[in-house]
Amino acid sequence: MPEASAAMPLVPAGIVPVILSGGSGSRLWPLSRESLPKQFLPLTTHRTMLQETVLRASGLQPDGAAFASPIIVCNQEHRFLAAAQLSAIGIEERRILLEPVGRNSAPAICAAALLVAEEDPDRLMWMMAADALFEDTAALHQHLAPAVAAARAGRIVTFGIQATAPETGYGYIEVGAPLPGALGAHAIACFEEKPALEVAAAFVASGRHLWNSGMFLFTARSLLREMAQHAPEVLTHVTLAMERRRQDPDFIRLDTEAFTACPSLSLDHAVAERTGLGAVVPADLGWSDVGSWDALWQVAPKDEAGNVATGDALLHDANGCYVRSGEGVVTAVVGLRDVVVVATGDAVLALHRDHAQDVKRIVQRLQGMGRREASHHRRCERPWGFYETLRLGDRFQVKRIVVQPGQKLSLQKHVHRAEHWVVVEGTALVTRDAEEVMLTENQSIHLPLGCVHRLANPGRIPLAIIEVQLGAYLGEDDILRLEDVFGRC
Incomplete structure (x- = not known):
């Protein structure tokens, strides 16, 4: 297995927060889309859901020890977005594990467990979704104590939320007998999938059922042992994807071929519903998956x-x-x-x-129609800034492009389109074939079909330009990158 990069520090002692950030949030369309799903949006506060989740697992644990630096598991298309949002809240010590394709939560957490186990298989891991709301973080940390005790005893521990209404969009957990040595933790009698309304109402009335928060605590050793027993195919493919991983100072990239061959399974289906070591900590935390x-x-x-x-x-x-x-x-x-x-x-x-x-049904219909609105916004985030489509017509497209200070786009060319750039604000350094041209406000440049070009911002303020594209095909895949500081060639 590849050695850890010297630029990527090993996680210190303490609970390792593992944030799963791979969902699409289609029930919150048109705000949440595949290109910018809900975990990267500020839905409940001025911070994004990802930022709130990471901050929830920072600082000190209930026993006074520091939480370890987080592991973020996300789609490779969102890697720069995740990194930028973590940096914006001062989280520089982190590891971002990239999935080449989405395969649900079991393969994602399995990869993170293998990563942690390389350092210490008995390290505790706190798995959370990046897109859930907890209004009472103090109470959440208090409930970690019984969860830690159960997890150290080899249990796969989840947090069950007091059910206040017959929600049909949540899974349910039936609470079993109390666990000795872990005051506040119980065995799990059974998991129940998202029920019909009348069944959900019966669950709430019984007082024995909790909402399944999808949040778990376990050691890396326990999780991998249960994966080997209950989901061996997942473990086999993810182990191979980890052995073949590529690693740099910013990202850990799982092998595409091995990970793509992995079954798509949630941790609930792969382990939690099958293990005999499941445990639940009942909690009233002001939780919501804000899924609609x-x-x-x-x-x-x-x-x-x-x-x-x-x-x-x-x-x-x-x-x-x-x-x-x-x-x-x-x-x-x-x-x-x-x-x-x-x-x-x-x-x-x-x-x-x-x-x-x-x-979701509307999103599915839009996808069936091939509509871009199903998955992409007009504004598209990029590691150097963003662009947004202002007008798209027959053989032309108008975009607004904003490049942050010190950043530059890839050196590229197009097969099907020419472009014309007009500087609105800031200073642009334009590479056009063998020449370099400096442009300021109100100046413009033409980039003929097939020319090699690059846009850079050498200034101290954001660079804004208007780009007019002309050609028979204007798709984003008509970009041949020759050189790129962000490794996208």
Whole structure:
């Protein structure tokens, strides 16, 4: 197995937070899409869901020891986004483990466990999804104590949330007998998949069932042992993907061929529902998976009419509504009750809150139609800045491109399109074949079809340009990268 890079420090002693950040959050479309899923969005505070999750597992543990630096598992397409968001909150000691394809939570956590086991197989790992809300972090840390005791005894421990309503979008855990030596932890009688409404109501009424938070605590040794027994095919493929991994100072890249061959399984299905060593710690933490627009309405502060309004939104004679408006769109709602209206620059969603779980069906229809809006926003984040499409027509496209100070795009060329750049703000250093041209505000340059070119920002303020593309094909895959500081060639 490759040795750890000297630039990537080993995790110190303490619980290792493992943040799974690979979901797409399609029930929060049109805000959450594959290109920018909900974990990278500021949905409940000014920080993104990923940032809130990482900060939740920083500082000191209940016993006064420091948490270890986190391991983030995410899709390779989101690697720069994840790194930038962690740096923005001062988390520089971290390891970002990249999945070449999504294979659900079991392969993701298996890879992280193999990584931790290389250093200490008895290290505790705290697995969390990057897109869940916990309103009471202090209570969460208090509940770690019984979970730690059970996990050190070899248990696979999950946190069960007090069920307050017959939610059909959550899994349920039936609580078993108390565990000796781990006050507050119980054996798991059984897991129940997302039930029908009447079954969910019976679960809540019984008092014996908890919502499955999807959050686990275990040692690397325990998890890998249970994977070997209950999901050996997952362990085999992920072990091979780890042995063939590529590692640099910023990212750990799992082998594509081996990881792609791995079955797609959740940790619940692969281990938690099959193991005889499952344990649950009941907890009341103000938890929500904020997996739907109705869930966001539930947890958000409301006005006297029960409305939640975000962005440039106007409401009149409305009650119980969630209205979110962005990208310069004015959204007005009049005389409606219990509805969700979400407006972005290229899509508008309107639904009754009772149908919040049906948004996935709209996304599936858009995907079937081949619509870009199903998966991508007009604004696309890049490691050097971002671009956004202003207008797309027949044989032309207009974009706004913003390059952060000191950054530069790849050296590239196009087969199907020519481009024209106009500087709106800042200073641009443009490479065009064998020449370099410095441009400032109101100056422009033409890049003919096939020329080798690069855009860089040598200044101290963001560089903004307008790009006009002309050609028979204008897709993002018409980029031949010849050189790139971000390793995308």
